[in-house]
Amino acid sequence: MDYSNFFINRTTPEIARDLLGRTLSYNTGSEILSGIIVEAEAYVGSKDRAAHSYGGHRSPANEGLYGPGGTLYIYAQRQYFFFDVATQEKDIGQGVLIRAIHPLSGINTMIKNRHGKSGVLLTNGPAKLMQAFGITSRKWDCHFIGESPFDIDLSSKKKIKHISAVARVGINQSDPIWAKKPLRFIVSGNPYVSDIKKKDIDPDFGFDKN
DNA sequence: TAAATGATTAGCT
């Protein structure tokens, strides 16, 4: 399966769910930084109040969302960056936000990028994850993932004990219908998922053995 | 040209 098929032939929430347990990597030029995706949110286009493409809104800033499935959408806010992958055909404003990863390789470099912070603080938030990768510009915005230093392993993924679908965070509560949609997918028990309760942390990080 | 607005994080209580 190539990127185009993976990001187009299904609904966006289905894609977000399927991304959990897969490996996201970034090639810095001298080393590979990678981690397992443990939290992702779906943004389903013009009907979605929480999406940047709500109401069909389109501007140079969110152009990446309208690219064909597999196009990267790097968004800047509060001097931090978010990492999205556009889904569906070109001109459809849907996408998946990668919110958290479980670090696998290049951890020392990530700690350095995060100014010494380690443990779950390393990547348990969308902006933290980008900082750990050393992303400081929108250079890769609107680029196809296959033509960027980023890579998502589509050929294999870790087995997950349980995937939870929960309400998204930080969205306009004035519209309870969309505010409560379960479009945020997480690996239950993984400590790198944001907002997890200590007692809910699973010793196997939420992954099945082997 | 100016003011409002967050797909948030960090730091303090």
Next chain:
DNA sequence: GCTAATCATTTAC
């Protein structure tokens, strides 16, 4: 747990 910081983009005038 709660509040402030901080800035690109958007929206209003």
